[in-house]
Amino acid sequence: MFQLSIISDLTRIPPKMFSLPRLVAIKQELNGKYANKVIPKLGLAIAVWDVLKVDDGMLKPGDGSIYIKVVFRCVVFKPFVGEVLTGWIESCSEEGIKVNMEFFNDIFIPKSLLFENSLYSPKDNAWVWQMDEENKLYLDVNERINFRVEEEVFNDVRPKGPDNPIVFDDDDQKENEQKKKHSTPPYALVASCQTDGMGCVSWWE
């Protein structure tokens, strides 16, 4: 589920942090920059593990900060394809199930990757697995479930530009708000729930 990645980067230590020991200041800057951020094509960075190499600091004209090239190791959340993980069902819809892992929420199990003979029941707002003619198993919201990672999806999310102050168009604003709601996550997992051992944890105990 987690791994260490070696990353090199140029950190900027602002003058207000000159009073701190160099390594502490560097770690603080790196944690501020990377913690809880998705690194494209890699995964979700959690925290700095250790700093491997610190080059000499450099100065730039017109800036009081030091620029230091550092090589560090970072804890990254990147489950591999086929890994079994545990989470909670956040919501069910006709398309599938959204799973929540507290620190990471962009996990989706599409209906094609659910158990065979599964049906969405709008009345219960849950997916129902018709195991055989008599037994029905419910995948309710907030149930704890096991799932298997099938695919990871990275989206290039561009930074939001500044709002244009000249155009005051209501339609535009509405569009923007809608975009915000349906923004694509930078890192998402597609999971499956088809084999024995998957689905609600309580079923298999």
Added chain:
Amino acid sequence: MKIEVPRDKLLSNYEVYQHLAKIQDKNAWFFTVPETKTKSGKKKKRRNIDSLIDLEIITKDLSRYLVQNNQSNDTQVQSVINLVLGLNMYKLEMIEKLQILNILPRSMVLLYAIIEDCDQRFSEEECEDLLSLVNSSFPLPDKEEGADEDDAGEENEDEQMDDAEGEENGATVEEDEEAFENINGDLQHEAPGLKPAKKEEEEED
């Protein structure tokens, strides 16, 4: 930013949780770790640094998630070592060992879900042995009430004292950590051969 090595090492949930516990202790955040006092007996002052807000969020969410998934402050290094040493006796892939350590399967179904082609590679007896190995290294909490728990509590206190004072009792913990790193080394030794194979699999997928 440049990613030098995307996957330098794999981390177990145990290691990640220990790292987060250290971060919490350092910043006096105490989401899942018990509060420690400073030498003079005062409450440690909570550190609030604006740039570390993301680290605080991810530390809180992730450590809560891990506590709900088999990690606790009382987990002993020795039990992790026991389990990994025991797992080395079986012909398991590295990622399978890692998942067993993370998930701690208690039922046959879950073990089959984690281990690929389990029925062909292992006999039923071996699978039962694996389950009992997990159970003996990490007994379920309701079974081991009494003496064991007291021990765990005491040792935990010791560790906290180490953190606070950094000298007394340090030796034992250091030894433990050393042993743990050796184990980690063992895992890594097997890794190079396995990793490329795993990557190929992923590409084929």
